[in-house]
Amino acid sequence: MEKEKGLLIVLSGPAGVGKGTVCGALRKEQTNIQYSVSATTRQPRKGEVDGVNYFFKEKEEFEEMIKNQELLEWAEYVGNYYGTPIDYVRQTLDQGDDIILEIEVQGASKVRDRFPEGIFIFLMPPSLVELRNRIVGRGTETEDVIDKRMTVAKEEIEMMKRYDYVVENDEVALAVERIKAIVTAEHCKRERLFEKYKQLVEVQ
């Protein structure tokens, strides 16, 4: 029987939503999820280990990786490159392990193009959570603050479109529980299991 592939899980959302915090909390939990290691051209900070925190690359090496399409997605921030090496992701999935990528929305969109079978989770920003709270009568914001939130919220809602799941980040522990539940549920999806079990009886 062919080994079942792992799931590619992409955790994204607008800047400042708390992706890093939620992903960090998830890492502390007992799960079988692996974490993607990014490549970067920035200098290692004290204690950072190559291949653990990042794959540290020279600028030329990184540009070679871009050219050879060895990156699932990449971006430039303050003069340094950051990206997700595709090989590491592929190897992990082929081993049958799930892997999570915590990336910006633009990066997530690129990953969706190449891995449409991935599980895309949109971490819902507090602006939307608060907006909802206010509407159900629990908020205390002024009209002015709400109006600004509303503009941002409209953009954020548009971003949601290409995701499979929306996880509210009202509390980090709750967000982590929801992500874990999504991964468990995805492993129980009939379309994922049906062919595997069908093979099982046909092969015999």
Next chain:
Amino acid sequence: MEKEKGLLIVLSGPAGVGKGTVCGALRKEQTNIQYSVSATTRQPRKGEVDGVNYFFKEKEEFEEMIKNQELLEWAEYVGNYYGTPIDYVRQTLDQGDDIILEIEVQGASKVRDRFPEGIFIFLMPPSLVELRNRIVGRGTETEDVIDKRMTVAKEEIEMMKRYDYVVENDEVALAVERIKAIVTAEHCKRERLFEKYKQLVEVQ
């Protein structure tokens, strides 16, 4: 804002798979899931309360319910009728509560026709679990036993087709955790949340 409807969750699987045991264990957990109350023409047993354990009906009343399509599904066992009153299910969903139905595969198929938006969970029988275990080299069954299991397994795999999820009943506590995860994940589905949040910004 319109109140979000609850989820209709259907837990089914072949006879003897342990639906009742798993559902009973789920009931003991802290969840917000409501449980469907069946209608029946059989006599109440000692301690059984009308509207709690069952809705107890006269034969004529039950046949009237069948005629008026007031049952989501029904069947006759050893001279008594058993069925799922549609009103109770509808009311629960309209209140925004999730409701679980633990029913036979034929009944589940009828429910799927009327509530295609339901979440259909197939509880995987031990025969398939053991079959898989044997193939990965952990089983201890004789060839003869395996052959019989294989025939049954083929039928069971065919049944799976119309379900959204397959939950392995290797251990009751694990099956319960998987069902809870599926319910949590379904509440995070983007298609369920997107329109709600879109309305939120448009209505303002």
